[in-house]
Amino acid sequence: xxxxxxxxxxxxxxxRDWQDWQWQLSHAFRTxxxxxxxxxxxxxxxxxxxxxxxxxxLSITPYYASLMNPADPHDPLRLTxxxxxxxxxxxxxxxxxxxxxDAHTPARGIVHTYPDKVLFxxxxxxxxxCRYCTRARxxxxxxxxxxxxxxEEGLRYIxxxxxxxxxxxxxxxxxxLADARLDxxxxxxxxxxxxxxxxxxxxxxxxxxxxxxxxxxxxxxxHAPLWLSLHVTHPNELAPAxxxxxxxxxxxxxxxxxxxxxxxxxxxxxxxxxxxxEGLVALRVMPYYLHQCxxxxxxxxxxxxxxTGQQIIRELHGRTTGFAIPTLMLDAxxxxxxxxxxxSFIEGRDGAELLLRNYEGRIYRYHDPA
Numbered sequence: 001x002x003x004x005x006x007x008x009x010x011x012x013x014x015x016r017d018w019q020d021w022q023w024q025l026s027h028a029f030r031t032x033x034x035x036x037x038x039x040x041x042x043x044x045x046x047x048x049x050x051x052x053x054x055x056x057x058l059s060i061t062p063y064y065a066s067l068m069n070p071a072d073p074h075d076p077l078r079l080t081x082x083x084x085x086x087x088x089x090x091x092x093x094x095x096x097x098x099x100x101x102d103a104h105t106p107a108r109g110i111v112h113t114y115p116d117k118v119l120f121x122x123x124x125x126x127x128x129x130c131r132y133c134t135r136a137r138x139x140x141x142x143x144x145x146x147x148x149x150x151x152e153e154g155l156r157y158i159x160x161x162x163x164x165x166x167x168x169x170x171x172x173x174x175x176x177l178a179d180a181r182l183d184x185x186x187x188x189x190x191x192x193x194x195x196x197x198x199x200x201x202x203x204x205x206x207x208x209x210x211x212x213x214x215x216x217x218x219x220x221x222x223h224a225p226l227w228l229s230l231h232v233t234h235p236n237e238l239a240p241a242x243x244x245x246x247x248x249x250x251x252x253x254x255x256x257x258x259x260x261x262x263x264x265x266x267x268x269x270x271x272x273x274x275x276x277x278e279g280l281v282a283l284r285v286m287p288y289y290l291h292q293c294x295x296x297x298x299x300x301x302x303x304x305x306x307x308t309g310q311q312i313i314r315e316l317h318g319r320t321t322g323f324a325i326p327t328l329m330l331d332a333x334x335x336x337x338x339x340x341x342x343x344s345f346i347e348g349r350d351g352a353e354l355l356l357r358n359y360e361g362r363i364y365r366y367h368d369p370a
Contacts, residue, residue: 001066001067001239002018002063002066002239002241003015003018005062005065005066006018006062006066009037009038009062010027010062013027018062018063018210019210020210021208021210021211021213024061024062024063024127024208024210025061025127025176025208027061027062028059028060028061028062028127028128029058029059029060029061029062029065030057030058030059031058032046032049035058035060035082038065038070039068039070039078039082040070040071040073041073041082042073044084044085044086045073045082045083045084047085048083048084048085048087048088049083051085051088056083056087056129056131056133056136056139056140057129057139057140058081058082058083058129059126059127059128059129059140060081060082060128061127061128061207061208063207063208063209063210063241064077064081064127064128064206064207064208067236067237067239068081074265076233076234076236076265076266076267076272077233077234077236077237079131079263079265079266080130080131080132080233080234080263080266081128081129081130081131082131083131084131084301086298086300086301087131087298087299087301088298089298089300090297090298091295091297091298091299091300092300093295093333094295094296094297094298094299094300095295095296095297095333096136096137096296096297097137098134098294098295098296098331098333099113099134099294099331099333099334099335100333100334100335100336101113101119101135101335103334103335104335106157107153107154107156107157108149108150108153108154109121109122109150109151109153109154110153110154110157110158112157112161112164113335113337114337115163116163116164116165116166117164117165117166117167117168118157118158118164118166118167118168119168119170120154120158120167120168120169120170120189121150121154121170121171121172122151122169122170122171122172122174122177122182122185123171123172123173123174123176123177124138124139124140124141124171124172125139125140125171125172125173125176126139126140126171126172126173126176126203127173127176127203127204127207127208127211128203128207128208130203130231130233130261131298131299131302132261132263132293132294132296132299132302133296134294134296134331135172136296136297136298139171139172140172151185151188155188155189155192158189158192158195159192162194163194164194164195165194165195165196165197166195166196166197166199167189167195167197167198167199168199168200168201168229169185169186169189169198169199169200169201170200170201171201173201173202173203173204174200174201174202175200175202175204175211175212175216176204176211179215179216179219182219183219183222183223186198186220186223186226187223190223196225197225197227198223198225198226198227199226199227199228199229200220200226200227200228200229201229201231201259202228202229202230202231203230203231203232205228205230205232205242205245205246205249206230206231206232206233206237206242207237209239209241209242209244209245210241210245211245212245212248212249214248217248217249217252217254218252220249220252220254221252221253221254224253224254225255226254227254227255227256227257228249228254228255228256228257229256229257229258229259229288230246230256230257230258230259230285231258231259231260231261232258232259232260232276232280232285233260233261233263233266233267233276234266234267234272234276235272235275235276235279238276238279238280238283242283243283246283246284246285247283247284250283250284250285255286256283256284256285256286257285257286257287257288258277258280258285258286258287258288258289258326259288259289259291259326260273260276260287260289260290260291260326261290261291261293261294261302262290262291262292262293262304262308262309262312263293263302263304264293264301264302264303264304265301265302266302268304268308268309268312269312270311270312270315270316273290273312273316274316274319274320274324277316277320277324277325277326278320278321278324280324281321281323281324286323287323287324287325287326288326288327289326289327289328289329289338290309290312290313290326290327290328290329291329291330291331292304292306292309292328292329292330292331292341294331294333295333306330306341309328309341309342310328310341310342310343311343313325313328313342313343314343314345314359315359317345317359318358318359318360319359327340327342328340328341328342328343329341345357345358347363349368350365352367352368352369352370353365353366353367353368354366354368
C-alpha cells in the first residue's frame with residue numbers, strides 16, 4: 001500500500017526516501033492545499049480550514065496518510081487527523097486545559113500531579129496532531145522550541161524532590177528529537193539517584209515507524225529500565241511497518257504498553273478494540289489504558305458516554321486474553337488524576353454471599369461473610 005501511495009503522490013521519492021523518518025517529517029501534509037492533493041475533502045473539512053478560533057496545527061506524515069482511504073470521509077484514521085468544523089465549537093464541560101496541568105506546573109516543562117510521578121515535557125512538536133489532543137493548547141505552538149533552559153529547570157526540580165521515582169518524558173512526541181539530544185536528556189534523568197523508572201510517551205510507532213531505527217533502539221536500551229508507552233488508536237495502524245518497529249524494540253528488551261483513547265465513530269465498538277488489543281499483544285505490546293476522551297475544547301463529536309467504554313470492557317472479559325484487556329480510565333478534570341471507571345461484575349449481596357455476574361451474564365455466588 002505504501003509503495004503504491006509513494007509512486008502516485010511522491011513520484012520523485014525513492015524507496016530509501018520513504019524509509020527515512022526525516023524525509024517523512026519534511027514532506028508531511030500541513031495545509032489544505034497539500035491535503036487536497038490526496039484527499040477528497042468534504043465541505044465540513046474544507047470549512048474547518050477557514051476558521052481560526054482554534055490555533056491547533058495540522059500534520060500528517062505521508063506514511064500515515066497512506067493508511068487512510070482518501071475517498072472515505074469516515075475512514076477511522078482520517079477522522080482523527082483531518083480538521084472538521086466541530087472542533088471549533090465549545091461544548092458543555094470543555095476546557096483548553098481539561099486536566100488542570102497548568103495549575104500543577106511547579107517548574108517549566110514539569111507537571112506534578114501525583115506524589116511520586118511527574119511529566120517532563122521534552123518538546124511540543126509531534127509528527128501528527130490528533131484532533132482530540134488533550135494538549136491542543138500547547139502542542140505545535142513553539143513554546144518549547146528552545147528547551148535548554150526549560151530542561152535544566154525541570155531536571156533541577158526532579159533532583160530536588162526525592163519522592164519522584166517515575167518520570168514520563170512526553171510532549172509533543174519525544175521521539176521526534178534527534179538521537180543525541182534525547183540521549184543527553186535520558187542520561188541526565190538516569191543520573192538522578194531517586195529516579196527509578198523512565199517512560200517515553202510516543203505515537204511514532206503508529207504514525208512514523210521509520211523513526212525506530214536500529215541506532216535509536218540501541219540508544220534507548222542503554223537507559224534501561226525504560227518503558228515505551230505507545231499511543232495506538234485503531235487496528236488499521238498495525239501495518240507491517242509498525243510491526244517491524246515494535247519487533248525491533250521488543251527484541252532489544254524494551255517493554256512496551258499501549259494507551260488508546262475511546263473515540264466515537266472511530267473505535268467505539270467491541271470488535272474493533274478486540275482486534276486492536278489482540279494485535280498489540282501479538283507485537284508484545286501490553287494494552288494498558290483505554291481512556292475516556294478528555295473534554296478538550298472542540299471534542300464533543302469524539303466523546304462517548306462512559307457507559308460505552310464500560311460495556312466494551314464487559315464484553316471483552318471472557319472473550320479474549322486477560323492481559324489484552326486494558327483498564328478503562330477517566331482523567332478527572334481539574335487535575336484529579338486518573339480514575340478507573342470500568343464496569344463492576346458484582347451485582348450485590350445476599351446475606352453472606354456476593355452475587356457475581358460472569359462474562360456470559362450468569363449469576364454466581366461467592367461466600368464472603370462480613
